[in-house]
Amino acid sequence: xxxxxxxxxxxxxxxxxxxxxxxxxxxxxxxxxxxxxxxxxxxxxxxxxxxxxxxxxxxxxxxxxxxxxxxxxxxxxxxxxxxxxxxxxxxxxxxxxxxxxxxxxxxxxxxxxxxxxxxxxxxxxxxxxxxxxxxxxxxxxxxxxxxxxxxxxxxxxxxxxxxxxxxxxxxxxxxxxxxxxxxxxxxxxxxxxxxxxxxxxxxxxxxxxxxxxxxxxxxxxxxxxxxxxxxxxxxxxxxxxxxxxxxxxxxxxxxxxxxxxxxxxxxxxxxxxxxxxxxxxxxxxxxxxxxxxxxxxxxxxxxxxxxxxxxxxxxxxxxxxxxxxxxxxxxxxxxxxxxxxxxxxxxxxxxxxxxxxxxxxxxxxxxxxxxxxxxxxxxxxxxxxxxxxxxxxxxxxxxxxxxxxxxxxxxxxxxxxxxxxxxxxxxxxxxxxxxxxxxxxxxxxxxxxxxxxxxxxxxxxxxxxxxxxxxxxxxxxxxxxxxxxxxxxxxxxxxxxxxxxxxxxxxxxxxxxxxxxxxxxxxxxxxxxxxxxxxxxxxxxxxxxxxxxxxxxxxxxxxxxxxxxxxxxxxxxxxxxxxxxxxxxxxxxxxxxxxxxxxxxxxxxxxxxxxxxxxxxxxxxxxxxxxxxxxxxxxxxxxxxxxxxxxxxxxxxxxxxxxxxxxxxxxxxxxxxxxxxxxxxxxxxxxxxxxxxxxxxxxxxxxxx
Amino acid sequence: xxxxxxxxxxxxxxxxxxxxxxxxxxxxxxxxxxxxxxxxxxxxxxxxxxxxxxxxxxxxxxxxxxxxxxxxxxxxxxxxxxxxxxxxxxxxxx
Numbered sequence: 199x200x201x202x203x204x205x206x207x208x209x210x211x212x213x214x215x216x217x218x219x220x221x222x223x224x225x226x227x228x229x230x231x232x233x234x235x236x237x238x239x240x241x242x243x244x245x246x247x248x249x250x251x252x253x254x255x256x257x258x259x260x261x262x263x264x265x266x267x268x269x270x271x272x273x274x275x276x277x278x279x280x281x282x283x284x285x286x287x288x289x290x291x292x293x294x295x296x297x298x299x300x301x302x303x304x305x306x307x308x309x310x311x312x313x314x315x316x317x318x319x320x321x322x323x324x325x326x327x328x329x330x331x332x333x334x335x336x337x338x339x340x341x342x343x344x345x346x347x348x349x350x351x352x353x354x355x356x357x358x359x360x361x362x363x364x365x366x367x368x369x370x371x372x373x374x375x376x377x378x379x380x381x382x383x384x385x386x387x388x389x390x391x392x393x394x395x396x397x398x399x400x401x402x403x404x405x406x407x408x409x410x411x412x413x414x415x416x417x418x419x420x421x422x423x424x425x426x427x428x429x430x431x432x433x434x435x436x437x438x439x440x441x442x443x444x445x446x447x448x449x450x451x452x453x454x455x456x457x458x459x460x461x462x463x464x465x466x467x468x469x470x471x472x473x474x475x476x477x478x479x480x481x482x483x484x485x486x487x488x489x490x491x492x493x494x495x496x497x498x499x500x501x502x503x504x505x506x507x508x509x510x511x512x513x514x515x516x517x518x519x520x521x522x523x524x525x526x527x528x529x530x531x532x533x534x535x536x537x538x539x540x541x542x543x544x545x546x547x548x549x550x551x552x553x554x555x556x557x558x559x560x561x562x563x564x565x566x567x568x569x570x571x572x573x574x575x576x577x578x579x580x581x582x583x584x585x586x587x588x589x590x591x592x593x594x595x596x597x598x599x600x601x602x603x604x605x606x607x608x609x610x611x612x613x614x615x616x617x618x619x620x621x622x623x624x625x626x627x628x629x630x631x632x633x634x635x636x637x638x639x640x641x642x643x644x645x646x647x648x649x650x651x652x653x654x655x656x657x658x659x660x661x662x663x664x665x666x667x668x669x670x671x672x673x674x675x676x677x678x679x680x681x682x683x684x685x686x687x688x689x690x691x692x693x694x695x696x697x698x699x700x701x702x703x704x705x706x707x708x709x710x711x712x713x714x715x716x717x718x719x720x721x722x723x724x725x726x727x728x729x730x731x732x733x734x735x736x737x738x739x740x741x742x743x744x745x746x747x748x749x750x751x752x753x754x755x756x757x758x759x760x761x762x763x764x765x766x767x768x769x770x771x772x773x774x775x776x777x778x779x780x781x782x783x784x785x786x787x788x789x790x791x792x793x794x795x796x797x798x799x800x801x802x803x804x805x806x807x808x809x810x811x812x813x814x815x816x817x818x819x820x821x822x823x824x825x826x827x828x829x830x831x832x833x834x835x836x837x838x839x840x841x842x843x844x845x846x847x848x849x850x851x852x853x854x855x856x857x858x859x860x861x862x863x864x865x866x867x868x869x870x871x872x873x874x875x876x877x878x879x880x881x882x883x884x885x886x887x888x889x890x891x892x893x894x895x896x897x898x899x900x901x902x903x
Numbered sequence: 904x905x906x907x908x909x910x911x912x913x914x915x916x917x918x919x920x921x922x923x924x925x926x927x928x929x930x931x932x933x934x935x936x937x938x939x940x941x942x943x944x945x946x947x948x949x950x951x952x953x954x955x956x957x958x959x960x961x962x963x964x965x966x967x968x969x970x971x972x973x974x975x976x977x978x979x980x981x982x983x984x985x986x987x988x989x990x991x992x993x994x995x996x997x
Binding site for chain 1: 907908910938939942943945946947948949952953955956957
């Protein structure tokens, strides 16, 4: 009997047999796990003789045919189309073929299944759809909305939270807290059988769609798998938990650590401690990320936004019949040294005028790099072509830019206390991250649709636009205090209110063609110098207070992840103290007195250990440290406790008289003097610059204009 | 940040490191002056970078000159102001 219903496509995956399973959530609340016939095709291109051999090689394994497809850079190509009826078998067939014929170029061979499905069926994950089923098989599926819908209907998810304590590796938990809706249960971990019976019963009764944990990836599910291999938290009982190994990698100029992963089938598992963006974007942002990128929710929250933007580019390519290369094929072209020196640069950074400034406006270009890519049609295939039709990258980014702008406008119109603000912020931030990384991926050596010359074109245009903005500001009598890639700080005698700066905003917008927003007008703003030499200005290191009293600060201890809570709180209190005055210099003595009281509290041993916990990100293997730095000592102590320590991990510790301790030390062992020095340094970072005017004047003489 | 070419900040820092033995041989008072000159080049990093010069230190020297010119101008203005003030006071005495 055929059933027709509406709902959401929540996830898709393949079973070990290779068949495709779709998990749907009906609007009536019913959960469906349905099989679907979904043949998938990949392509091989190369010499005709090789293709003929490959065709023979595949006989009996897949259906082959000859086809013509478009390669983004090379144009139309004759290809061998290899169609596999069971999508789960594609990977092994491709691997065998690539091993036997490494000389061929392969396309569409390693796409995420959900991305391929979204492009082929027109139904993206998490968008409302109509489906038809006989109870076992998914017979038809039509989208009822697009992934770019502003006010998309959200699926009614059931969320279960499992809390394993602060750090189960250091302090093995005795009990586990499970939260289902408003109900909270505490289960003793021992005896394990009773715990498993309780947890399974809750899973059966509550039947959650999302299991939110802390340390679920790295501790809870590996622990359960080891001690109770028959326990199955999946909704799809034919599937086992998929474990992926931990790894350390070097990206964005730093060592990153990705913990092991435990992925579920028929429901999602999100480990707050292992999901890169989840803390910032929340569940609403995660759903948005999955909806627009086409990646499954479990993948989208664990991977970097780069994977999301790549998936989005793949979708655009597949929908437009463009082949997605399995391995990037374009190498950088040869060039002259002069050209390299001239164009191999980043954004414009205009060093600030160090010191205190009043009535300063901050102007930001809205999503500058993506907007440049769209407006100037920058894409690998459109380079050096003035009249080319919109390229793949601009076509991918356009709807993303439009949606983010609409979400931002929506947010601006709402009251801060509105209950929708949190979700909208999460969604907006999720899209922001996709836009942020899309530029980097243009120059990333392994990006499928990247080309370093396009990457350089974007930065070259951005520098030109910022210079145009500077010229406009100076023509209108403004002094440019600082420029940083996509923002500029300006002031003019007599300009105090936002209206005084709007004509400049309009002028820059008209001149550059890119949207500019007025971030706000600072009552006062302080640009800080370098620590090593007070005469050297440093970009993007400042603090200030807007006219509405809100603070903004960059590049100070408060923003650093390795600053302990007590030091960060001290800086924040100092900033609030300075914000009370129209001139921060007036509050200097009061702020120093405040810092003094905070140091006295330390010296009296009144500060709780939690507020003094330090954090450090391990930059290398513990054995590779030459000096016994705090990070090296902490790493070795963790290892001594049997905890595996990998580069990129964040370690927590306390300073003690003997060195460091990974457990909170008793007050008599705490190195109070060291913490006092940290507080003093943090206070000095903000207050040293606020010396009496005469001293500043002599010191910064060359800066006064 | 460039991908192959080091950033202008890094290039200037490297040049400063290369100049360490030069700096060490100077008198203490001259060392302070040299540090001031090098610091003044840092105020124009964007311009030094934009010059696209094969040897960016040439553009950095120009940046130092620029700061010197500014100081000269400011001092001249102050001298003029003080001279006017002095003339005014002498006028009062007469």
